[in-house]
């Protein structure tokens with residue numbers, strides 16, 4: 817495996833070191849699927865449903881929205897969709 821990993825960001829879900837893809841960090845574990853976008857590592861967004869400020873990686877991407885993120889966090893979206 818080759819990746820330059822100078823920031824050593826750990827996956828918040830499984831604890832593995834994320835792969836630096838240039839503009840995002842990706843969990844090496846495909847079944848985990850954790851991804852952090854480069855510019856948004858420390859950015860937070862308030863979810864209007866659960867009223868919790870979460871890092872933007874907790875929000876699914878949505879191309880039609882201005883900030884490219886879903887309105888609600890992943891958790892609330894999952895509840896809404898009945899998963």
Ligand SMILES: [Zn+2]
Pocket residue numbers: 827828829830831832843844845848849850
């Ligand atoms: Zn992971």
Ligand SMILES: [Zn+2]
Pocket residue numbers: 863864865866867868888889890891892893
């Ligand atoms: Zn929420």
